[in-house]
Every structure is written in C-alpha cells, then in structure tokens.
Amino acid sequence: MEFITAEEKETLTQRVEALKAKRPEITARIAEARADGDLKENADYHAARDDQGMNEAEIRRLEERLANVSVASDDDIPDDMVFLGAVVKLRDLDDDDEDLYKLVGEASGSFDADEIEVTASSPMGEALMKARVGETVKVDLPRGTKRFEILELM
Structure with missing residues (x-):
C-alpha cells in the first residue's frame, strides 16, 4: 500500500x-x-x-x-519522526552542505520550491522514512553511498 x-x-x-x-x-x-x-x-x-x-x-x-x-494521518506520527509531508533539514556529512528536503508520495514536478522533493519510494525517501532528528541516514545512490545527518523537522 x-x-x-x-x-x-x-x-x-x-x-x-x-x-x-x-x-x-x-x-x-x-x-x-x-x-x-x-x-x-x-x-x-x-x-x-x-x-x-x-x-x-x-x-x-x-x-x-x-x-x-x-x-497518512499526522495524528499518528511522532513530532521528531520523518514521514510523508515532512520537510527535513539535512547535512551532507561529506561536504557539510545543508539542504531542505520534502518527503512526498508523488513528485509535483515543481522546481520552484525552497525544498527538494524526494519521493518515499526513492533511495533517499526510503532512508528518511521513519528516521528521527539527530540520526544519520545512509543513502545508496547510483554514484555511491552518501550519509546525511537529520538536523531538524520543519
């Protein structure tokens, strides 16, 4: 589902x-x-x-x-857990670059937003789903593995 x-x-x-x-x-x-x-x-x-x-x-x-x-119901999700609709501030542990990511079910195709849309079925989305603030997530990408620290939920 x-x-x-x-x-x-x-x-x-x-x-x-x-x-x-x-x-x-x-x-x-x-x-x-x-x-x-x-x-x-x-x-x-x-x-x-x-x-x-x-x-x-x-x-x-x-x-x-x-x-x-x-x-997805917001009532069932802890405040510090990444779930659909969450906007997450991540720090790339390789270069200390910080970006905002939004976890979505389907990408809107809009590139105007301040955050980068990530679908729940993508490697990044799977790594972020149900992760918590303060945790480090490992994302297996085509060009290698990247690690991100979850700084905060917006």
Missing part, C-alpha cells in the same frame, strides 16, 4: 477530474475530423484518437492509484 498526504490525494483527484473534463473536447475533435472524410489518411482523426487513448489510460492509472493509496 502506498501512503500519500491529503494534499497529494486532492491533487490527484483534481487531475482525474480535469482529464475527465477533456473527454467532450476530444470527442468533438474526433467527430470533426471524421466529418472530413477518408479516415485512412486523416491525420487529425488519428491524432485525436491517440489523444483519447492517452487521456483514458491516464484516467485509469490515476483512478487505480487513488483506489490503492492510504492517506
């Missing part, structure tokens, strides 16, 4: 609704292209059908994901 925050669940739900709202637009594009005649050589028709297929596949993927997730 995958855990996500309530905010992430709301984002996924909104995404499904937005994709469902595109259905009439795509159907209209298909009908418009079909009216143009010969479907074998009708690029607009084939493009609209491809869009429809991708849209429906994404709706199914997100609905299946929503059906199989559990929303």
Whole structure:
C-alpha cells in the first residue's frame, strides 16, 4: 500500500477530474475530423484518437492509484519522526552542505520550491522514512553511498 498526504490525494483527484473534463473536447475533435472524410489518411482523426487513448489510460492509472493509496494521518506520527509531508533539514556529512528536503508520495514536478522533493519510494525517501532528528541516514545512490545527518523537522 502506498501512503500519500491529503494534499497529494486532492491533487490527484483534481487531475482525474480535469482529464475527465477533456473527454467532450476530444470527442468533438474526433467527430470533426471524421466529418472530413477518408479516415485512412486523416491525420487529425488519428491524432485525436491517440489523444483519447492517452487521456483514458491516464484516467485509469490515476483512478487505480487513488483506489490503492492510504492517506497518512499526522495524528499518528511522532513530532521528531520523518514521514510523508515532512520537510527535513539535512547535512551532507561529506561536504557539510545543508539542504531542505520534502518527503512526498508523488513528485509535483515543481522546481520552484525552497525544498527538494524526494519521493518515499526513492533511495533517499526510503532512508528518511521513519528516521528521527539527530540520526544519520545512509543513502545508496547510483554514484555511491552518501550519509546525511537529520538536523531538524520543519
């Protein structure tokens, strides 16, 4: 079972609704292209059908994901433990560099935030999950092992 925050669940739900709202637009594009005649050589028709297929596949993927997730409750998590939604200040023990990381269920794709998003299923996320302030975590990365000290939860 995958855990996500309530905010992430709301984002996924909104995404499904937005994709469902595109259905009439795509159907209209298909009908418009079909009216143009010969479907074998009708690029607009084939493009609209491809869009429809991708849209429906994404709706199914997100609905299946929503059906199989559990929303993490803040009430059950100790104040000093890293869990989904936590923003953590870490110090890289190799170069003493300090950065903020946010543990998320799914990356938003936004690079504007002050913190670096880390998914719970990534090597960094797995190392951080349920770790506590003051602990040192070891992360096995493709370029070797890194060690971080957990300085504080924000």
